[in-house]
Amino acid sequence: MTAVDASGYELDAVRREVLMRFVRDRYIPMRFLYAGPAVDRHLEFAESYSEDYQDGRSEQELSTLLEVLGHDGVPQQLCDIGPSNGVHSAQFVTGLSCLGLSCRRYLGLDFSSRMLDAARIRLAPDLPEDSRFAQWDFEAAPTGAISSWRRPDGAVMLCLLGGTLGNTEDPARTLRHLRASCSPGDALVLGVFAPPPPGEDVVGPYATAVMRDTMTIPLRAAGLLDQQLELRVELIDNAVIGTARIRSDLSLGSDSDTGAVHFAAGDEIRCFLSRRFTPLDVQGLLRAAGWRPLGKSAKRAGSYIVQLAQRI
Numbered sequence: 001m002t003a004v005d006a007s008g009y010e011l012d013a014v015r016r017e018v019l020m021r022f023v024r025d026r027y028i029p030m031r032f033l034y035a036g037p038a039v040d041r042h043l044e045f046a047e048s049y050s051e052d053y054q055d056g057r058s059e060q061e062l063s064t065l066l067e068v069l070g071h072d073g074v075p076q077q078l079c080d081i082g083p084s085n086g087v088h089s090a091q092f093v094t095g096l097s098c099l100g101l102s103c104r105r106y107l108g109l110d111f112s113s114r115m116l117d118a119a120r121i122r123l124a125p126d127l128p129e130d131s132r133f134a135q136w137d138f139e140a141a142p143t144g145a146i147s148s149w150r151r152p153d154g155a156v157m158l159c160l161l162g163g164t165l166g167n168t169e170d171p172a173r174t175l176r177h178l179r180a181s182c183s184p185g186d187a188l189v190l191g192v193f194a195p196p197p198p199g200e201d202v203v204g205p206y207a208t209a210v211m212r213d214t215m216t217i218p219l220r221a222a223g224l225l226d227q228q229l230e231l232r233v234e235l236i237d238n239a240v241i242g243t244a245r246i247r248s249d250l251s252l253g254s255d256s257d258t259g260a261v262h263f264a265a266g267d268e269i270r271c272f273l274s275r276r277f278t279p280l281d282v283q284g285l286l287r288a289a290g291w292r293p294l295g296k297s298a299k300r301a302g303s304y305i306v307q308l309a310q311r312i
């Protein structure tokens with residue numbers, strides 16, 4: 001079984017991939033913050049912090065969609081990339097129907113099979129009968145899941161929302177994979193977070209106990225104990241970065257494939273990444289990846305930017 005087929009750390013392939021990342025690259029890809037034991041945390045968030053999801057993002061996404069594509073130009077086949085616990089997706093889909101825009105067909109794509117199961121359950125009352133969910137690691141390669149699902153009689157609207165692009169190692173590569181997975185004329189709704197205005201404390205909200213605990217879930221899942229690491233969160237080049245520093249020499253794991261992984265005191269592992277983009281950054285990335293930006297980036301209250309694009 002490959003790491004991408006699995007999303008639980010209890011599965012050896014995933015745990016091995018996390019461990020090998022420690023050694024080789026010293027970073028944990030953000031997809032591991034949405035897999036295995038981290039899924040339980042995102043499900044808890046949905047229950048305990050439901051008011052945090054009423055953040056105006058879906059209203060901004062929907063109004064930009066209407067402004068740029070017009071009521072008749074919004075594709076009725078929706079491909080939702082990274083639905084997570086489904087809370088935001090439910091707002092988006094119900095918002096579409098409140099505007100009289102029907103979502104006739106829905107495809108949810110995510111790396112994590114457990115997230116997909118959770119999204120399927122949460123979204124069930126709001127989705128059309130013609131709905132499907134499939135696994136995809138959009139950082140690894142394009143997928144055939146969109147072309148095998150779509151009907152040829154209309155365009156697809158791909159949604160990559162909630163700052164997900166900013167969590168990727170190589171945003172341009174991710175946008176190229178999206179492009180290669182869909183067809184000319186398809187639309188992309190992209191939602192990213194903007195750099196903080198001068199003087200704004202962007203790191204503070206990430207320095208809470210809950211956020212710190214969430215960022216270190218993959219490290220604990222691979223065998224590190226909280227007391228063995230120090231976490232710092234900082235803004236570097238318009239990216240919020242979480243780094244775990246190993247306090248003292250230690251060894252992890254001893255399974256036959258990886259052998260033991262050794263750390264020296266002071267070794268560092270990047271365990272969180274949230275890149276911020278200006279409207280110019282977003283448009284440049286889209287063009288370079290074969291998308292035509294449509295309309296202006298819509299930045300309203302807060303720091304969220306919504307940009308539409310069309311697949312060339």
Ligand SMILES: C[S@@+](CC[C@H](N)C(=O)[O-])C[C@H]1O[C@@H](n2cnc3c(N)ncnc32)[C@H](O)[C@@H]1O
Pocket residue numbers: 030031034035081082083084085088089109110111112115136137138139140161162163164167
């Ligand atoms: C920040 S959440 C976005 C949730 C929601 N769409 C929103 O707007 O609030 C990121 C989502 O992308 C998924 N994800 C992260 N990296 C991924 C990857 N490489 N391939 C596929 N899905 C990934 C996560 O599992 C999670 O569901």
